[in-house]
Amino acid sequence: MGNSKIVLITGGNKGIGFETARQLGHLGFTILLGSRDETKGKEAMAALKTENINAKVITLDVTDLDTIQSAVKQIDDQYGSLDVLINNAGLSLDGGVPPSQLELVNLRMTYETNVFGMFSVTKAMLPLIKKSPAGRIVNLSSGLASLTLNSDPESEFYGLNLLAYMSSKTAINALTVLFAKELRDTSIKINSADPGFTSTDLNGHRGYRSVEQGASIVVKLATLANDGPTGGFFDENGVVPW
Numbered sequence: 001m002g003n004s005k006i007v008l009i010t011g012g013n014k015g016i017g018f019e020t021a022r023q024l025g026h027l028g029f030t031i032l033l034g035s036r037d038e039t040k041g042k043e044a045m046a047a048l049k050t051e052n053i054n055a056k057v058i059t060l061d062v063t064d065l066d067t068i069q070s071a072v073k074q075i076d077d078q079y080g081s082l083d084v085l086i087n088n089a090g091l092s093l094d095g096g097v098p099p100s101q102l103e104l105v106n107l108r109m110t111y112e113t114n115v116f117g118m119f120s121v122t123k124a125m126l127p128l129i130k131k132s133p134a135g136r137i138v139n140l141s142s143g144l145a146s147l148t149l150n151s152d153p154e155s156e157f158y159g160l161n162l163l164a165y166m167s168s169k170t171a172i173n174a175l176t177v178l179f180a181k182e183l184r185d186t187s188i189k190i191n192s193a194d195p196g197f198t199s200t201d202l203n204g205h206r207g208y209r210s211v212e213q214g215a216s217i218v219v220k221l222a223t224l225a226n227d228g229p230t231g232g233f234f235d236e237n238g239v240v241p242w
């Protein structure tokens with residue numbers, strides 16, 4: 001496994017992140033399973049090992065700069081570079097209320113994880129990703145991020161109006177575009193992924209897609225060829241409108 005590519009997945013202990021780890025593990029990647037809870041991370045790692053996947057847990061809370069810096073040091077000491085970063089950790093705290101009823105604290109806490117956490121991890125890991133010959137960054141966005149779809153009464157999710165979660169994912173798309181602009185003269189590709197409405201704890205398992213289906217676009221963007229896109233927004237069918 002000495003030559004295998006190294007991938008860090010935030011929030012890799014369950015849901016789409018865990019399934020992404022499983023799929024990339026079967027492609028021969030060395031999996032660094034980010035988990036804010038060490039016990040949950042170890043349980044997930046043990047499950048991957050039963051499938052002969054090379055996995056290691058890294059304790060990483062995306063809202064805690066100390067754990068981010070410690071993750072950078074561990075990866076630097078052990079591997080010296082990072083090939084793929086999957087910014088998967090995310091949460092939804094809207095509680096189903098319309099925008100005018102949303103508590104500021106819930107908006108703030110959503111942004112702490114979904115936006116500021118993603119920013120902090122990306123910023124901290126970039127020096128290691130630049131040392132990879134073909135770095136890839138995948139940001140877990142959502143079709144609910146799309147301002148085009150949110151403004152379209154014909155859209156499948158027009159009835160949803162979860163300001164904290166949806167606008168945090170729109171902000172993530174902006175981060176994708178702006179980091180891609182900065183990195184356009186490097187070999188790094190950074191894209192937003194829309195996994196579709198996937199059955200996980202995030203939505204009380206109301207999603208109608210399996211985690212296998214949800215993770216497939218994430219894996220595709222993590223393994224893009226050198227002539228692949230950067231600064232884009234994709235689901236399994238292709239480009240998603242901003």
Ligand SMILES: NC(=O)c1ccc[n+]([C@@H]2O[C@H](COP(=O)([O-])OP(=O)(O)OC[C@H]3O[C@@H](n4cnc5c(N)ncnc54)[C@H](OP(=O)(O)O)[C@@H]3O)[C@@H](O)[C@H]2O)c1
Pocket residue numbers: 010011012013014015016017035036037040060061062063087088089090091113117140141142143194195196197198199200201202203207
């Ligand atoms: N499911 C969908 O339909 C859907 C659709 C579009 C986009 N997405 C996105 O896909 C990503 C994965 O979601 P999921 O559906 O797989 O949900 P999930 O099963 O609830 O998993 C979320 C993961 O994020 C972790 N996490 C939350 N806050 C964190 C923090 N501060 N630091 C580190 N990890 C943290 C969770 O850790 P704990 O186990 O410790 O809570 C968990 O591992 C999210 O970004 C979500 O917004 C999901």
